[in-house]
Amino acid sequence: MVALNRLMAGKPFRMLAISMDQGGKDAVNDFFRRSGLTLPVLLDSDGKVGKLYGITGVPETFVIDRKGVIIKKIIGPLDWSAPEVVNFLTGAMK
Numbered sequence: 097m098v099a100l101n102r103l104m105a106g107k108p109f110r111m112l113a114i115s116m117d118q119g120g121k122d123a124v125n126d127f128f129r130r131s132g133l134t135l136p137v138l139l140d141s142d143g144k145v146g147k148l149y150g151i152t153g154v155p156e157t158f159v160i161d162r163k164g165v166i167i168k169k170i171i172g173p174l175d176w177s178a179p180e181v182v183n184f185l186t187g188a189m190k
Contacts, residue, residue: 097111097113097133097135097176098132098133098134098135099176099177100176100177100181100182100185101134101135103177103182104185107186107189108162108189109185109189110136111135111136112135112136112137112138113128113133113135113136113137113138114137114138114139114140114145114146115127115137115138115139115140115141116140116141116143116146116151116154117139117141118141119141120139120141121139124137124139125137149166152171153171155172155173155174156169156170156171156172157169157170157174158170159184159185159188161188167188168184168188
């Protein structure tokens with residue numbers, strides 16, 4: 097995710113991680129720091145965002161267009177550096 101975020105720098109692309117961690121902001125920040133993740137992260141400890149988007153588990157990914165419409169939902173892990181993923185996202189930005 098970090099590599100993809102770097103690759104898309106300067107393009108109309110934003111990656112945002114949403115943590116459903118019950119441990120609070122400090123626990124999430126500590127995890128991201130220890131993992132070397134440098135993405136913006138929001139905390140959804142009360143589950144409101146998860147309920148709004150119908151999350152069934154983690155990880156789940158939503159690709160949202162410029163108008164705020166979900167154009168793709170991905171359940172499970174994904175190789176974010178795979179060429180087909182980069183190509184899909186590049187096409188979605190057009």
